[in-house]
Each structure stands twice: as C-alpha cells, then as structure tokens.
Amino acid sequence: MEIAQKESSPLLRRLSPGDWLYALALAGGALFALRQYGGFMDVYDKAILLFTVPGLAAMGFAWKPFRAFLAASTALALVSIALYQGDLARAEQVFFLKYLISSQTAIMWMSALFFIATGAFCLGLAARSDFADATGSALTWCAVTMGTTGLMVRWYESYLIGADVGHIPLSNLYEVFVLFALMTGLLYLYYEGRYATRRMGAFVLLVISAAVAFLLWYTFSREAQEIQPLIPALQSYWMKVHVPANFIGYGAFALAAMVGVADLLVRKGILANRLPPAEVLDDVMYKAIAIGFAFFTIATILGALWAAEAWGTYWQWDPKETWAFIVWLNYATWLHIRLTKGLRGPMLAWWAIAGLVVTAFAFVGVNMFLSGLHSYGSL
Amino acid sequence: MRHRSTLRAIYELLSSMRFAISLLTLLGVASIIGTVVKQNEPYNNYLNQFGPFWFPVFEKLGLYSVYNSFWFLTILGFLVLSTSACILRQTRPMLRDMRGFREHAREASLSSFAHHARFAHSLPVAQAKEAVEAYLRNNGFSTRINGREDGILLAAKQGSWTRIGYFLAHGAIVLICLGGLLDGNLPLKIQMALGGKQVTTGNQLISRIPDTSRLGVDNWSFRGNVFIPEGKSANTAVLNVQDGILLQDLPFTVSLRKFHLEHYESGMPKRFASDIIITENATGKSVEKTIEVNKPFEFAGVMMYQASFEDGGSRLHLLGHDLRSGGAPRPLATEAVVGEAMALKTAGFDYTLELGSFRAFNIENMAADKPEADTGNFARLEKHLGSGARSPTAKDMQNVGPSIQFKLRDSAGQAREYQNFMQPIRQDGAWYLLTGMRDSPSAPFRFMRIPMDDDGRPDSWFAIRRVMLDPTRHPDIARRFTATALGADTSPDVRARMQETTASTLELFARGGFESLGKFIENTIPETERDKAADVFIKILEGSAWEAWKMARADAGLPALVPAAQHSRLLRDTLNATNDSLHYGAPVYFQPVGFDEVRATVLQVTRSPGKPIVYLGSLLLVLGVFAMLYVRERRLFVLIKDTGEALVALSSNRKSMDVEERFRRHRDDLTTLLNPSPRS
C-alpha cells in the first residue's frame, strides 16, 4: 500500500522541509513588501502581490530547482539594493554594482551567459559530450538568475529615479525582450528536467540567443535600456498580469518551434542518434504549445479587460490585438490538427515552426510595420 | 429523403474537425487584411492612397472597415455555426462517455489497447478484488465492478470532467462571438436600415443636425465621443459611422470643470484627467467625478472614459509684424482663437489666418550633438553597464516655451503653414525667436531665426530690415557706408564707385537675398575670383546693416549706438534672417505674446450590452481550456480471472508520453499488489 498512497496523499504531506521553508520565505517576502512598499500600491497591486505567493509556491513545489533559482536571484537583487543605499550614482562607484549586479550589468551578464550556454549545448550536440551539455544547462541557470536579478534591480532603480517614474519593468520592448529570454530559458530548463534530456538545449538556446542579439543591438545602437516613465495608458496594475502571461505564451511557442526543428531533423534521420526520439520531441512540443495556448488565452483576455478600462473597448481590432488573435487561432488550429488522425507527424512540426513566424510578427513585426494604439516602442 | 441526407451531409461537414481547422485558418488569414489597410480612417485618406479607380472597389469590399464587413461577419458566423454543430454532435457521445464505465468491455477488446499487460496473480479473486478496489480509490479513480463467469472486471476512470471542459471552451466561443456582435456596429446598422437613420457630415452645428441623424437615449448599444471645452457642457455624443457622423443623445449632461494635463520632466505625458460634473436629465441628480485614463466611470448605464484631449478654443495674443517693404512700422496687436479662422483684411492684406493649434510648452533636447570620441570597445561596453536609469549620451531636456501652429491662406485659397514660438530659444550661443514655415503638411518646417537685440527683443531686427529693404533709403545707406568704410583721403572717383556698388548690392539683396547676389556673382565674375568677391559683398552688406541700424534708431528717436563686440554677431544674424524673410511666403510675422489657454476633453461614452456575456464567455473559455488540456481522462481496467491470470489495460483521451509512464506504474503496482510476497 506504500506506493498506492503516493499519488493520492494530500499535497501538504508530500512537502519537504525545504518546501516549507521556501513557502515561508515567499510569504515573508510578500508581507515585507506590503509593509515596506504598500504605499505605492493600490488594492489590485496588493491582491496581485498576494496571489503571486501561492503561484510561486506551487511552481516551487512542482519543480524543485525553481526554489533555488528564485532564492538566488532574490538574494542577488537584495544585495544590489543594499549596495545602492538609495543612491543611483553608486551604480558608477561601487565595483559590484558597476560590474556585476546593477540592472544593466546583470542583463549584460545574462546575455553573455546565454551565448556561452548556446555554445556549450552546440558542442555537446556535436561531440556527444554530456559534460558540455551539463555545462550548458548550468550556464542557462546562471543566465536566467542574472536576468531575473537584473529585472528586479531595474524595478528598484526606476523608483530611485523618482517615485512617479517607478514601475515594474515590463513596460517597453527592451524590458519584454529580457522577459522573453527569461521565460523561454526557464521553460526550457523545466522540460530539460522533466524529460531528462539536455539535447534540445542547442535548439532552444538558439532562439534565445537571437533574442539576446536583438536586445544587444537595441541597447548599443538605440540606447533602449534607459528607464522611461509610463505614459498614462500603461499606468495600470493590469500590466503586471497581462504582460507576464503573454510572455509565458511567447516563450512556450518559441520553444515549441525550436523543438519542432529538432523533430523534423530527427524524422529526416539527421542527428537522429544524438537527439531524443521523435515521440519525445513531439510530446515536448505538445506540452509547450498547450501551456503556451492556455496562458496566451489568459493573456489575451486580460489584455481585453485592460483595454476595456484604458481605451473603453475590450476589443477594437487594433493591429496588436488582431495579431494576438491570429496567433491564438494558429495554436488553436494546431491543437485541433493534433487531434485529427492523419494530419500529425511532420505537419505538426512545420506548423509549430510557422507558428513562431506568426508569433514573432505579433511580438515585434507589428511594432515595426504597423501602427496602432499599443505603445510598446516602435522600432 | 434526398433532402434529409443533404442536410445531414452539411451538418457533418460543419461539425467536422477538418472544417473547423480550415475555418480557423481562413479566419486568421482574413484578419490579417485589416492590419495591412489602416481601418476607419477618413475616406479622403483612402482616396489619396488608392486613387480614384481602386478606392470604390476597396470600399465595396469593405476593406476600410474589415471587421464589420459582411464577409468577415459571415466567416465569424460560420465559426459560431460550426462550433455549435460540433457541440451538438459531440454532446451525446461525450455524455455517454462521461457517465459510462464500459464495465462490459470484452477481454478481446481490452487486449487490443495500446497499453495493456497480462500477468499471473496469486490472490484469491475476492481478496484481489478488494485490494484492487482500494488501490483504485486511493489513486483517484471511481470504479464499477462487473462480475462475470470467468472472473471479475474492475472498470475505473478518472478525470472525466475534461469533457465538461470541451463544452465550456467551445460554448464560450459561441458566447463571445454573440456578445461581441451586440457590441459591434451591427445594432447600429440595423437601426439605420430599419429606423431610417442617416449619417450626416461632421462640419455643422450640432443644433442643426436633423432628427434622422440622431439616436435616442433608449439606444442600448453605442460607442461615441463627447467633446467638452473647459467651463462648457455637452449632452450628446458623436458617433463616427462610415464617412459621416450620427448624434447620440445622452441621458445626462456632462460639464468639464478642468482638464489636467501633467508631464514628466522629459516632456512625456504623465496624466490626463477630467474633473467633470454629470447631471442626470431625468432626476436632476448630479455627481462630481474625476475621470482618468485607466479610471473610467459609469453613470446611468453609460461608461465614460478619458479618450483624448484637444484645444478648447484657447485665445492667443499676437503681434503682427508687417514684413512688406514700406509696410506699417508698428506691429499690430490682434487676438486669434484656436480652431477658428480669422479674416485679415486690414491695411491691404487679403488673407485668412487659421489658428490650428497651441502648445503651452515644448520640451526639447538641447544637448549639443558632440561627435563621439572613439574610445575603444571596452569603453563602449562600459558605458552601457550600471543602472538602467541613465542614458549613455547626455541629454538636456528643456522647456522652450509655448508655440502656435497656423495656416495663412491667401485670396486664391493657397495656404502655407507656420509654427511660431513665443519665447526666444538659445541656439549656438545666441537667442532667437523661431518661426517655421512649410508648403505642405508632410514637409518639415524650415525655420527662420529672428535675432534678439541687446534688450532681448526682436525689434532691432525689424527696424534694420525695414530700412535695408527700403529702396528709397539705399542711396543714403550707400553714402554713409562709403563714408565709414573709406578714409577721408580716397578719391571721389573711388567713393562714387563704392557708393554705386553698395547701392546695387543692397538693391540685389532686397530683391532676392543671397540668392540673387550669388547669381550676380556667377554671371559677372570669373570663377577664380568669386570667393573673394563674395567676401566683399558680405562685408558691404554687414557694413550697410550697421548703417541701417543707426538710421533706424535715429528715425525712432533712440540714442546713438556704441559699437560693441556682440553687434557683429547680431548683424550677421540679421542678414541671415532678412534673407530668410524674403522666402518666408507671408507678408506678416505673427509673434505670440500671450495666451489664455482653454482645454477640452474628449470622453468616450459607451453602452455595451454584450460585455457581461463576453466576460462570462472568457471565464468559461479559460476554465474550459485548462480542463481540456490539464485534466486527463484515464480509464483503467483490471480483469482478474479465476484462472489466476490478470489483465490490466489503460486508455486515455489524449495520446501523450505520460500515459505510457502512468501505465507502467499501475501495471507494476498492481502486479506487486496481486502477488504479495509470502512473508508479508
């Protein structure tokens, strides 16, 4: 009866002391944030803060390494904040801030680490080296940690500029590109652990590297990293839920597409003895698109609720909205194709890759080529 | 009979997955069109963009309002139809599936499952039954037991309500589409078709708009804008429909007390807010409220949003400086109102001034663009390290003060556009009043810089310019300039030539500025000497300007000037601005000197009866999608045969790898369970 107990035993009994400690730290952190910064929040902000506690707790319970990752990035962010001592100028004076954990530097580290991780995974694939793969995986963990630290510190820095400027760093194309890299990286790490294979890393990290390359170009030639205050339309707690939900979607779709590439290669017999079998890739693809679709559905609905409040209409076919709708339809179609016998196999992989093109257009193409109400920086 | 089978075929087609897939793809492609062609622009823009041939074609195709077009709504209609048909078709089998345990499954069919296994069991059947039953219960299955002649079959299932998810999600699609339809412009179209309402043109007084273009307060679905200047009130909203407008009477009157417009230091907008008072027509009850972006307000079933703001008729105090040669020496004070056209028919003018907009401030980056020193790659990287708060290149955001933008239309109807600043702006170390001109709305403004004199006023420039461009005074200037430029001992001959040259230089300059001088040089002087000649002409002009200045001061009865270093800069600027003024295209320069700003708010008002339906649909959609994707329906069959053989089979409604893994675990657990080791 031992084993039979396992699945049905209540969640609470399955938790380890580490889990309890983690949950306690989360709750403590939230309470501290409420006490310390409650003055800057409205009731919705507070509700969102409180809801992130069970959310992150569940994440950590279901995926243990997530706890260490969150603890590390939070600790780094707290050190950074302590070093700042409330003075922005110290970013230039304190060595650790300037070269390690001020927001901009941390994001640069994230970029570098993602690049090196991509190299390591490619090497692992080429040389069938488990060591290189493990290195790639560790570097990816470091990259997401640095990136998350960077965003948290950036949040703090924005308030140092001025209380009226401060806002969560999800407000422009630069910030969401960082978020995209992080989300895709984390999703990858999750599936890597879940399926116990690191060989998809080379493919997924490739799309992250592309995003990071764009980010660097955006930084160096457009100076897009400068924290900007929020225009009135963006001053809303909705941003805190709409944008992350969206990027879980984008990240998952990007991951699915890259796994789709691997899937097609394996089906053609290329790298077939180095990559996981097609059924595994197919399964990862489905899981990623499922989670992406679910969150993208939520994100689109949240966006509609926000639009109703900011623009007075929950849906008005603004180009960004329309493209979100197209992305959503695309993956709804994908899910239906998968349910249809005879259309599965390579067709699904091709469709997922095409999906990335559609998603990328919705993400950046719309800003570049079309005009509309969405104010996330035009290129 | 025939008829029924066709209907049947249609129903089957509509409810088929392949049809759904094609429909979703088609809908996606169709949606793209509306993002390529900008939607709901004024028809004139389309006419310009597509030309007279394609314009009506595209209009017929509904490309200017794709998402309200007949064909797009038809596709959506098919989606609703197809989804409904699909639900209808799936209901019976799904309900049967949800309820049933399939406890009568035959052994043969169980052993055809992809996941099945046989093994021997050592427990007596009754005991085995109990153990398996407990096992299934503990694993979250509900079980039905079927005793049969060769043993017993335990048929268990879990996660059946993933099927509910199907109904929720697909029902939600239908709900959302229907709700959206109520809030779209279909209700309006129906009213126009059945109620005889007609759109009218926008540029007429609201009171003159006929009843056929007015919608009553009982209209239950609309979206329009209310425009209210500060201190005024409004009780109708304007609905933009096709290429005209309709008026929507509101059940209340809104008046605007004040519109708040706040900016960050960088000039980015920070807050738009309207302090309004709403008075309900029926009850006279009134409410005070501040509406902001992201903070709408509902009153009498109408939602009100801060949509935008405009000028509400600000009054500008202007000084009109006559630029015509021999024009009025004193500037003329006038007043103009933003948004209104003013006829200028005095003093021989025949123009219309159309004051388009007024900006109370302009934030500009005044940092000089320094060429970047090449500092190497590391330094370049280092500049981008640190906090996200600072920009690697220095910025100097400054408010350069108010500006106006207006059109000056001549009697032939030709218009030029101008942008004039109220305060002098510092450029290259000196202060200037800037005025920009352009011939077409798409061109950038070309700026004329009027230099400020020692008193910080533009008056000297006007005075010098007046004298310099006045042909009757050219001989006088030439004489004075010659006297200053040449010593007393030069021969009268040289003097006469100098005087003549100066006079003709002035004459050329007055006619066409540097351009006519340049032409003259090109035509008369050999190439090698042109640079030198140009220098000479400039010297002459500068000297003449100095003389003209002194003369202007004498005319005005002002004390004589003491030469000073800053004057040479002023004289050069004066010449440049005078030159530019010859291409200014207007006989008058309007210097803004004061303003009374009046802002207006634009509130969007809506009644959207479909909103609760759409929101409910959205909620159901999310629940449904999660249930479908994350609740797995699993059926576990355990057949325990009297012969000592057992069969385990697992099925799931979705094919995925964890089914396999789950199966292996159940199989192994059950094997152990049914074969207890003798000692335990």
Ligand code: HEM
């Ligand atoms: C915008 C429209 C639609 C959306 C968003 C949507 C969404 C979904 C989703 C997310 C699933 C679950 C897929 C999975 O488990 O992998 C699903 C399943 C399904 N859909 Fe749709 N769907 C739509 C339209 C349709 C239409 C028009 C039909 C009918 C022709 C249809 C028929 C089905 C069927 C039969 C299933 C399988 C249900 C099951 O076996 O549990 N769907 N749909």
